[in-house]
Amino acid sequence: MSLELFLSQVVPVRSKLYRFAYRLLGDEEDAKDITQDALMKVWAMQGKMTELQNLEAWCMRITRNLALDKIKSRKYRIADTLDKASELPASHQKNPHAATERNEVMNKVHTAINALPEKYKSVMQLRDMDGLSYQEIADILDIDMNEVKVNLHRARKAVREKLQNQQVYGL
Numbered sequence: 628m629s630l631e632l633f634l635s636q637v638v639p640v641r642s643k644l645y646r647f648a649y650r651l652l653g654d655e656e657d658a659k660d661i662t663q664d665a666l667m668k669v670w671a672m673q674g675k676m677t678e679l680q681n682l683e684a685w686c687m688r689i690t691r692n693l694a695l696d697k698i699k700s701r702k703y704r705i706a707d708t709l710d711k712a713s714e715l716p717a718s719h720q721k722n723p724h725a726a727t728e729r730n731e732v733m734n735k736v737h738t739a740i741n742a743l744p745e746k747y748k749s750v751m752q753l754r755d756m757d758g759l760s761y762q763e764i765a766d767i768l769d770i771d772m773n774e775v776k777v778n779l780h781r782a783r784k785a786v787r788e789k790l791q792n793q794q795v796y797g798l
Contacts, residue, residue, distance in 0.1 A: 632676075637669055640683050643757060644690045650752045651694040661697060665690040684766035687759075691749065691767060739789040740782075747782035754779055 644665055649658035668689050669676075679685050740748060746768075753764045754775075765772040 633670060633673070636682055637666065637686060640686055641666065643683075644686060647687060647752065647757065648690050648694050650756065651691065651749070652697065657697060658694075661690060661693045664693050668693070681763065681766050684763050687753075687763075687767040688769065695745075735790060735793060736786070739786045742789070743782055743785060747778050747785065750775055750778040751782040751786075755783075 641662060645658055645662045648661040648665075649655060652658050652661065665686060669686055676682060676685075740751060743751070749768060750764060753759045753767060754761070759767070761772050761775050764775045768775070770778075
C-alpha cells in the first residue's frame with residue numbers, strides 16, 4: 628500500500644475511529660492513544676488491505692479490539708457521567724432550565740446505555756450514533772447480520788424500558 632492510498636482511504640475514517648474508541652473507553656486521551664495505535668497497526672498490516680472488501684469495517688474492528696484489550700488490561704470502567712463531547716458551552720444555551728433538563732435526560736440516556744452489556748452497547752453505538760449499516764456493523768464486530776439486528780433491538784428495548792421505569796416509577 629502506498630502512502631497516497633493510506634491517506635485517501637484510511638486517514639478519512641480517523642475521526643470515526645476516535646469517536647468509537649471514545650465511546651467504548653469514555654476517556655479522551657485513551658481514545659486518542661487507541662486511535663493512533665489502530666492507525667499504526669493498519670499501516671503495519673498494509674499487505675492484507677488488498678484482500679479486504681470493507682476497509683473501514685476492518686479499521687473499526689481493529690479499534691474495537693484494541694479498546695477492549697485496554698478495558699480488560701486495566702479493568703477500565705466507564706464513569707456514568709455525560710460525555711464531554713455532547714456538552715454545550717454555557718454561552719450557547721438559551722434557557723438554563725431547558726439546558727439543565729436536557730442534560731439530565733441525556734445523563735439518564737447515557738447511564739442506561741452504559742449499563743448495557745458490551746455487545747449491545749457496541750451495536751447501538753455503531754448504528755445509532757455512527758450511522759453504520761447492519762452489514763458494516765456485522766463486519767466490524769465479526770458477527771452475523773441477524774445477530775446485529777437482534778442485539779440492536781434488545782439494546783433499544785432495554786434502554787427504552789429503563790427510561791420508562793425511571794419516568795413512571797422513579798427507579
